[in-house]
Amino acid sequence: MNTSKQIVTPKEFLFAVEEDDKLPLDCGRTLRNVTLKYETYGQLDKDKRNAILILHALSGDAHVCGYHSPSDDKPGWWNEMVGPGKPIDTNKYFVICSNVIGGCSGSTGPRSINPETGKPYNLDFPVLTIADMVRAQQRLIEYLEIPELLAVVGGSMGGMQALQWSISYPEMVHSVAAIATTAQLSPQSIAFDWIGRSAIQYDHEFVNGNYDDEFPPEHGLSIARMLAHVTYLSDESMAKKFGRGLQNSNSYTYKFDRDFAVESYLRYQGQRFVERFDANSYLYITKAMDYFDLSALGNGSLTQAFAGARANYLVVSFTSDWLFTTKQSEEIVRALLNNSLEVSFCEIESSYGHDAFLLEIETLGRIVSDFLRNQLMEWRKDECK
Amino acid sequence: MNTSKQIVTPKEFLFAVEEDDKLPLDCGRTLRNVTLKYETYGQLDKDKRNAILILHALSGDAHVCGYHSPSDDKPGWWNEMVGPGKPIDTNKYFVICSNVIGGCSGSTGPRSINPETGKPYNLDFPVLTIADMVRAQQRLIEYLEIPELLAVVGGSMGGMQALQWSISYPEMVHSVAAIATTAQLSPQSIAFDWIGRSAIQYDHEFVNGNYDDEFPPEHGLSIARMLAHVTYLSDESMAKKFGRGLQNSNSYTYKFDRDFAVESYLRYQGQRFVERFDANSYLYITKAMDYFDLSALGNGSLTQAFAGARANYLVVSFTSDWLFTTKQSEEIVRALLNNSLEVSFCEIESSYGHDAFLLEIETLGRIVSDFLRNQLMEWRKDECK
Numbered sequence A, B: 001m002n003t004s005k006q007i008v009t010p011k012e013f014l015f016a017v018e019e020d021d022k023l024p025l026d027c028g029r030t031l032r033n034v035t036l037k038y039e040t041y042g043q044l045d046k047d048k049r050n051a052i053l054i055l056h057a058l059s060g061d062a063h064v065c066g067y068h069s070p071s072d073d074k075p076g077w078w079n080e081m082v083g084p085g086k087p088i089d090t091n092k093y094f095v096i097c098s099n100v101i102g103g104c105s106g107s108t109g110p111r112s113i114n115p116e117t118g119k120p121y122n123l124d125f126p127v128l129t130i131a132d133m134v135r136a137q138q139r140l141i142e143y144l145e146i147p148e149l150l151a152v153v154g155g156s157m158g159g160m161q162a163l164q165w166s167i168s169y170p171e172m173v174h175s176v177a178a179i180a181t182t183a184q185l186s187p188q189s190i191a192f193d194w195i196g197r198s199a200i201q202y203d204h205e206f207v208n209g210n211y212d213d214e215f216p217p218e219h220g221l222s223i224a225r226m227l228a229h230v231t232y233l234s235d236e237s238m239a240k241k242f243g244r245g246l247q248n249s250n251s252y253t254y255k256f257d258r259d260f261a262v263e264s265y266l267r268y269q270g271q272r273f274v275e276r277f278d279a280n281s282y283l284y285i286t287k288a289m290d291y292f293d294l295s296a297l298g299n300g301s302l303t304q305a306f307a308g309a310r311a312n313y314l315v316v317s318f319t320s321d322w323l324f325t326t327k328q329s330e331e332i333v334r335a336l337l338n339n340s341l342e343v344s345f346c347e348i349e350s351s352y353g354h355d356a357f358l359l360e361i362e363t364l365g366r367i368v369s370d371f372l373r374n375q376l377m378e379w380r381k382d383e384c385k
Helices: A130-143 A157-168 A187-200 A216-234 A237-239 A259-274 A279-291 A326-338 A355-360 A361-384 B130-143 B156-170 B186-204 B220-232 B235-243 B259-274 B278-293 B328-340 B353-359 B363-385
Strands: A011-015 A034-039 A053-057 A095-096 A153-154 A173-177 A312-318 A341-348 B011-015 B034-041 B051-055 B094-098 B150-154 B175-179 B311-317 B343-348
Touching: A011 A130, A011 A312, A034 A130, A034 A173, A034 A355, A053 A157, A053 B363, A095 A130, A130 A157, A130 A259, A130 B156, A153 A157, A153 A361, A157 A279, A157 B343, A187 A216, A187 A279, A187 B220, A187 B235, A187 B259, A216 A279, A216 B186, A216 B353, A237 A355, A237 B186, A259 B130, A259 B186, A312 A355, A312 A361, A312 B353, A326 A341, A341 A361, A355 A361, B011 B130, B034 B130, B034 B311, B051 B130, B051 B156, B094 B130, B094 B328, B130 B150, B130 B156, B130 B278, B150 B156, B150 B363, B175 B363, B186 B220, B220 B259, B220 B278, B235 B259, B235 B353, B311 B328, B311 B353, B311 B363, B328 B343, B353 B363
Parallel strands: A053 A095, A053 A153, A153 A173, A173 A312, A312 A341, B051 B094, B051 B150, B150 B175, B175 B311, B311 B343
Antiparallel strands: A011 A034, A034 A095, B011 B034, B034 B094
């Protein structure tokens, strides 16, 4: 047993319990009895200026780093990035990682019990937006009595939430690190999400979302995951990793099972995913991403959308990311600069595609760590003036 | 009724009828009673030097141009490119368009009757290669008593067949126009094909390929088609065509049906496709494309693969084609030049993605037309010497 492991205990925040305290949603409906799963690391300073909120991507969860027990051998999803002595140093910062509502990792989502009916919501669960996810997280930060976060940090869908935070709650966000993200999905990304959701909805076991826990729509969900997975890689990284290598032999099988290593890899990824992710949640979360469009908040102008924002920003993209491209990051940067906001922008050279935000930790870590240190230093300096 | 319509009658060529005449295949098996659907346009000159073989892409067929009857209002798939006075001028050239075996457009394929059992082959049909398709076409050209084709022309999978023709039957191919094609699929393309095939094979109605004609695996096939369709477009063309436009209203539906125009478009494309294409054929043809790897014919060297070729080549790529990229075309060009073969290479500026070979007819037509005229002129000049 490795005693040097950083052990963390997941927490749950239950809110919107009272009738007059329900969580309002963009669709016009409300949610009651909302649970948000979260984890915290490190200590909040007396001045409460060292709190960092980390937000996760589509299939992530509140477990950003460390282990859940001494025997746990699977660390959190950004363990190289966050922890004692890591780029987001939990010896220095109080780190909160919050799950999203709509998911399947401990927070209220479509498979939760609807308090009105006593049965799972399934497709009766309201269709959420990224702003709804952030609205729930704001309740958590309020509950933790943190008036202003040093930084809100996220990659991919986490970056969308981080940007949304700075617009929804400008007074609570000192800075934002938005990594491998976008202010709106391209039609190509919407198309891929649509195909993935269609595969789930077409699955014979889907039963309009009312599937049995024992018989989830595994095939549809694995199709959706395999497709999404290809968009997380790059043509270059796939060429390096698999090429046209064959799985089991030096010759073609002349059958319809797997021939190529890349086919085997994808099938494995699809199969693993269905063990840990819920099909209904997949529908809800991808739909929230498709709906996300910051420029709509500014009546079509992204610049206008950030008019009320006051945070300092770090925007990071990766050269081979074709899901959320450098061009999309640059649009964010332009809108921020148009509002005379402080922005650092960095495009990191990488062949890993969208997944680079999880893999290029050496470069990304240095950039994020510097950004956070400067934010904290300047903020405390301002205070002394 | 428009009497100026060019009317064409599809033809069928039945071969490999005798036991000792069976069509050998790369997988080691053979095919008997093979039908190849084809169409011809124009007249073969006395010197038999004006014959052009056109080969189609995945979902194409033998009907390259013209109409099947005076009341027919749907012309062939390359009608702007081929016909009287068109870039591939049927007043001048004798044009043959041959279907592929393995498909579902009139030639022998997985839904054909297996002469050994009297029942449809379905997944007992042998897994084919592009070289097998070409092997069948060679029988057709032999039957038509054409000793050498002026040109073999094809886009996408048709380009693969054209390249293969020049390697399999060098003495029968005077020139090749290989458009928007590749000498081998990238792992990313193999991945997309795998996901599409998986969607078909996972479909409840698939029944291991033994589906009823009345109940084909429509859902799986439409998923495969929608996915493939995205790879035929470009991010840019999708942005131009759809953007983030909504389908029916100015606001989100907060439901899981179509919100975005691109979703509606894709669903429509998927639905139309299942009406005209067979799921088993989709498996066979995509597998043939995945298996296609000319460099394997040269023991890993594409240059070596073309060592026996003697044709003149035109290679055309399109800037926004991310399925079969300019880089992949350049690899072909390099291999041809290494063999001191005559090559013209052209990258056409286009935002249409892979579909550009069907859409950029003005530019492509001029290039192909010039190439063919030069080939014919030089060939006849050689003869006069």
